[in-house]
Amino acid sequence: MALLKEKPISSLTIKEICELADINRSTFYAHFSSQYDLLNAIEEEFIEDMVSTLNQYNFSKAEEALKMTEKILEYIARNSDVCKMLLSENSDIHFQKKGMKITQEFIFKNWITDSQFDQETFEYINIFVVSGSIYVIKNWVENGMDKTPGEMAEIINNFINHGLSNIR
Incomplete structure (x- = not known):
């Protein structure tokens, strides 16, 4: 993570990672095949922990979306260093795509049943809302x-539900 603050994942070498971690290359390769494999492991651990945290709550009702958004933002705030690195330009886009998928599963899983949109239109709206929210975060x-986190959750949810007319 320290190296990703300095340069992109594509520029990191195994040698640099091993020197900073004070391990030899064989130890690294016993666990990971590349710097991308290591990054993927960090992303997966973060996502597993976030999903585990979010699964502690029951957000099955659409009116609970504000609380769900706040819980996601609280989690991100508690893990801001990791999140900042994973969302940085030096990481790769896969984490953002994984984040979009999780957000869709947790927040928007009930929208399609309550929605007047067809599946294709719903997907476009969903992508717009989720990707915009990720960049706001x-x-x-x-x-x-x-x-x-509460203020940000209100901003995001007010925009999603009411557009610009309800943003202060």
Whole structure:
């Protein structure tokens, strides 16, 4: 993670990783096949932990979306260093795609049954909302989380539910 603060994953070498971690290359290769494999393991651990945290709550009702968004943001705030690195330009886009999939599963799983949209239109709206939310969260983390998770959850949910007319 320290190296990703300095340069992109594509520029990292196994030698650099091993030197910083104070391990030899054979130890590294006993666990990972490449720097991308290591990054994937970090992403998977983060996602597993986040999903485990979110599974502690029952967010099956659409009206609970605000609370769910707040819980996601609280989790991100508690893990801001890892999240900042995983959302940075030096990481790769796969983490953001995984994040989009999880968000779709947790927040939007009930929208399609309550929606007047066909499946294809729903998918486009879903992608727009989720990817926009991820970039808002990325910006929030990069700005030092200048608003509370609750404030950010309100901004995101108000925009999703009411567009610009309800943003203060």
